[in-house]
Amino acid sequence: MQQEIRANNKTVSYYLDTLGRVTLRRATGEADSTYLYDNVAYGYGQMYQESNGSLTRTTSFNSLGQPLTTTETLGGDSHSVTQLYDANYGRVLGELLIQPKDGR
Incomplete structure (x- = not known):
């Protein structure tokens, strides 16, 4: 675990795995x-999911690990x-945004 205490007395702790990743x-x-x-699949040690309260971000990868x-x-x-x-x-050509059916 690594820890920092900020000027406003806020404590932030980081827990790491055996490879040193948070x-x-x-x-x-x-x-x-x-x-x-x-x-x-094809993640090659990359982070594929992060979650914070009600927000979750999940990533999939192609066969090249991109x-x-x-x-x-x-x-x-x-x-x-x-x-x-x-x-x-x-090389990246662009991005395609897929929105829910209701357009939100």
């Missing part, structure tokens, strides 16, 4: 933030952003 962030007066790694789709869920609403890559060099 798995939990706990701060005075805030919801805990959790970070998950490795348990996703971020493919990131879905953010807040309460019951969610939206996704998909990265588009070129076939030759894997």
